[in-house]
Amino acid sequence: MPSVPAGALEDHVAAIFEAAGSPPDEARTVAAHLVGANLRGHDSHGVIRVPGYVALAKDGVLRPGAPTTIARESGATALIDGGMNLGPVVAIRATEIAIAKAREAGVAFVSCFNTGHIGRVGAYGEQAVAAGLGAMGGVNSPGVRLTAAFGGGHRRTGTNPLMIALPSGDPAKPFVLDMATSVIAEGKLKVAVNRNTPVPPGDIIDGDGRPTTDARDFYGTGDNPKPGALLPVGGPVGGYKGFGLNLAIELLSGALSGSGTAVEGARGTNGVWLIAFDLGRFTEPEAWREMYEALAAHVTEPPYAPGHDEVLLAGEPERCRMAERLASGIPLDDETLRQLEETAAGLGVPAMAAG
């Protein structure tokens, strides 16, 4: 698989979004967000999304450059209208608003509607942590049905990620839990189809509710022509817990913001909720740091289970992958690259220089 330096890929993607109508600074914001997801190993939420975002802009569903406005506001809350701009632009602005309010009030809860797909939700947690705060949040995808209810045989809700981000003693190493409440994110199935690789047992069912490892069965393009479903986190046995989380996030994201739920809503969008809070209203930074480090040491110490030689904390796998990919480039499979260049060519943007 060819690898592309992150900077060259970001420049290329920024040129594509600019050609699709985004102002240069917003085109750069979206490109940096997507390439940032690739850098952290989340190829499912990286540049593989460019063709989809551009198609929605061409269809007039997304409106590049639209302003983000506050529809309703109180001291610690804001309901934010993203104007149907690209999601990362809106979500970064929404997080800025949450940060400003949490610094004043100690805590802030923001909710967004009319917002394109915001990509990797952990990025906004990292933004809050970099501002010295903690954060939690999540998104739903109105009108989208991908995940089965626990015990259900068909797609019912989105993959509805949950994010919790907390500072550690080291500003470069925050705790960033950022997880789909389906066993895997749907984008990882797209990656598996593009790469022609199987998915682990217990992740998906086919169109007849039967377990399968062929990602094409999810899309109805494998042996079974009926589209299958992702299982909620916890899988075939403990999936009732994931189902509960998934539904809570569907409500907090889609019903609270008015964006809509899996029942009905504008495709290509995310309903968003984000809470930012000031840890300093509860504890001293030094006391937090000491407790964090003691707990981290406690849970990561050996012995390890067979087949494991370490225990990682949430956020660490992404940091390891980023160090590798900053050094050696971002691997892009042929199909993702082909679709990216097809999108670029359609907008008159020259292809990335080879090598």
Ligand code: NAD
């Ligand atoms: P994942 O399963 O790769 O990781 C989930 C979490 O587990 C992360 O916080 C990670 O740091 C942690 N983790 C991973 N391996 C670990 C290990 N060995 N030990 C300890 N912790 C570990 O992520 P995912 O659930 O596939 O989600 C991928 C991305 O998709 C996320 O960034 C999410 O925000 C994004 N997403 C976005 C949308 C949307 O509509 N915008 C929808 C779904 C998912």
